[in-house]
Amino acid sequence: MNTLFLKISALIKNKKKVILLGLLAVAIIGGAVWYFSPKKIAYDTVSVARRDVVLGVFVTGTVKPAEDAKLSFDASGRVGSVSVKVGDRVFLGKTLAILESAQTDTYARYLRAEANVAAEEAKLAEMKRGARPEEIAVAEAKAEKARATILHEENAAENALLDGYIKTDDAIRNKSDQMFSNPRTTSAFILNIPVNDAQAKIDIEDMRVMLEPLLQRLRATGGSMGNSADEHMLMSNTVLFLETLSLAVNALAPGGSLSQATIDGYKAAIFSARANVQAADGALYTAEQNYENAVLVSRLADADLALVRAGSSEEAVDGQEARVFAARADLAVASADLSKASIRAPFPGLITKIDVSRGESVMAGTPVVTIVGDAQFEIEARVPETDIVHVAVGKEAGATLDAYGKAEIFPATVFEVEPAETVVEGVPTYIVKLLLKDQKHLARSGMTADVTINADIKTNVIAIPSRAIKTEDNRKTVRILREDGTVETRTVEIGLRGSDGFTEIISGLFEGEKVITGEAK
Numbered sequence: 363m364n365t366l367f368l369k370i371s372a373l374i375k376n377k378k379k380v381i382l383l384g385l386l387a388v389a390i391i392g393g394a395v396w397y398f399s400p401k402k403i404a405y406d407t408v409s410v411a412r413r414d415v416v417l418g419v420f421v422t423g424t425v426k427p428a429e430d431a432k433l434s435f436d437a438s439g440r441v442g443s444v445s446v447k448v449g450d451r452v453f454l455g456k457t458l459a460i461l462e463s464a465q466t467d468t469y470a471r472y473l474r475a476e477a478n479v480a481a482e483e484a485k486l487a488e489m490k491r492g493a494r495p496e497e498i499a500v501a502e503a504k505a506e507k508a509r510a511t512i513l514h515e516e517n518a519a520e521n522a523l524l525d526g527y528i529k530t531d532d533a534i535r536n537k538s539d540q541m542f543s544n545p546r547t548t549s550a551f552i553l554n555i556p557v558n559d560a561q562a563k564i565d566i567e568d569m570r571v572m573l574e575p576l577l578q579r580l581r582a583t584g585g586s587m588g589n590s591a592d593e594h595m596l597m598s599n600t601v602l603f604l605e606t607l608s609l610a611v612n613a614l615a616p617g618g619s620l621s622q623a624t625i626d627g628y629k630a631a632i633f634s635a636r637a638n639v640q641a642a643d644g645a646l647y648t649a650e651q652n653y654e655n656a657v658l659v660s661r662l663a664d665a666d667l668a669l670v671r672a673g674s675s676e677e678a679v680d681g682q683e684a685r686v687f688a689a690r691a692d693l694a695v696a697s698a699d700l701s702k703a704s705i706r707a708p709f710p711g712l713i714t715k716i717d718v719s720r721g722e723s724v725m726a727g728t729p730v731v732t733i734v735g736d737a738q739f740e741i742e743a744r745v746p747e748t749d750i751v752h753v754a755v756g757k758e759a760g761a762t763l764d765a766y767g768k769a770e771i772f773p774a775t776v777f778e779v780e781p782a783e784t785v786v787e788g789v790p791t792y793i794v795k796l797l798l799k800d801q802k803h804l805a806r807s808g809m810t811a812d813v814t815i816n817a818d819i820k821t822n823v824i825a826i827p828s829r830a831i832k833t834e835d836n837r838k839t840v841r842i843l844r845e846d847g848t849v850e851t852r853t854v855e856i857g858l859r860g861s862d863g864f865t866e867i868i869s870g871l872f873e874g875e876k877v878i879t880g881e882a883k
Contacts (some may be wrong), residue, residue, distance in 0.1 A: 374430050411825075415857075421744065423741040423811045436702035439461035446713050459704070466700050471699065523882070529639055529642040536701060556620070557613075601639055711732055716732075719731040737804045743796070744794075756777075763810070763815075796813065828863055830878065
């Protein structure tokens with residue numbers, strides 16, 4: 363009995379093993395069939411549709427007042443008073459600060475000019491009444507003094523002419539000829555310093571040859587007012603010669619028998635020579651002008667004398683009336699000088715900075731008061747060279763201010779694009795200014811603004827996500843999921859590639875088609 367039970371148990375165990383092995387074999391075969399059989403891929407798709415495609419340029423800028431000014435005096439002096447403080451709102455034309463001279467010297471000149479007008483007007487009235495002997499004597503003395511002034515200025519001009527010749531001769535024959543061979547000849551001057559540019563060497567030598575006969579002619583004729591035109595030409599050509607020679611000397615490098623000390627000596631000599639000739643040329647012009655002014659003053663004095671002697675002729679009266687007009691012009695100049703000693707508000711606004719106080723000395727042109735207009739603000743931003751081609755005057759934009767977050771969007775319009783680049787950390791950028799439309803008056807000067815400039819926009823065009831477009835053999839392609847589940851690769855022509863992630867499709871797709879953007883995860 364026990365033997366039978368054991369046989370039955372062994373048989374049952376063997377059957378379980380067979381069943382387990384069979385199940386295992388079925389599982390392996392099924393897995394292999396699933397693994398090696400074709401699978402259906404799921405895709406992420408979008409339907410081809412019409413929409414707006416926007417190309418935006420994103421920049422960061424700073425809010426600035428559309429009107430702001432750093433005001434300065436047009437004359438130097440000591441500050442007499444400052445009538446405003448930071449934070450004051452001022453109206454157009456309000457006096458902000460004045461110099462002491464507006465209360466003393468400049469004001470005194472204004473009063474003198476005003477008195478001169480009165481004097482000339484009285485002289486006109488007196489002329490109509492007739493001249494007295496005493497008046498004739500005074501007019502004669504003025505005429506004589508004016509003639510003496512002519513002689514003085516003529517001598518001064520001739521001295522300036524002589525000085526100009528001396529300094530020009532020194533500049534050429536002493537300071538520059540040390541760099542030439544064959545000096546003081548009119549046939550050839552050989553530049554004995556190494557010059558790499560052969561044409562520059564020829565030009566310098568030719569210019570030196572040209573200067574020699576001019577020097578010799580002026581030396582032979584001596585200083586005379588009749589030679590001033592020749593001397594101006596000589597000095598002008600000498601300056602040009604020295605500037606050209608300076609370029610060659612500045613390019614020299616030590617080597618061989620040419621030391622750095624010699625080069626520095628050449629540079630110093632040319633610099634000194636050019637400065638001396640330019641100064642002499644300017645002094646000669648000034649002396650000539652003084653001489654001409656003296657001649658003019660003498661003629662006026664003679665005219666005055668003739669006027670006094672002639673009595674109250676109609677022409678004399680007309681001349682005095684002209685002097686009255688001239689005196690009134692001087693008064694206008696004095697009035698303008700008086701205004702230079704004061705600062706007035708150029709527009710209504712807010713005083714934001716004062717850099718001066720009563721009693722301080724200031725130079726003309728030094729900003730001392732800053733005023734900003736509170737009517738409008740602008741945004742100044744720097745646009746990289748890669749984006750500037752998309753920006754133009756008139757483009758609309760949207761801006762957010764860090765102070766108010768992204769929810770508050772301020773419309774803006776580009777009104778200026780600077781043509782010249784500004785290099786920032788080695789990258790060329792261009793300054794773009796936008797007019798901020800701040801209806802709520804929230805903007806403040808100095809705030810940081812994030813700006814999106816609508817560089818281009820295509821409205822109601824067929825567009826798809828840019829990530830769906832691939833490049834194959836210089837062709838733009840997309841994959842279309844057909845209704846039967848198969849995939850078609852199609853060539854398309856693209857238009858505007860927007861900054862919003864969509865690209866315009868000019869041809870190749872139709873509305874309603876399914877474009878594959880990727881495989882479903």
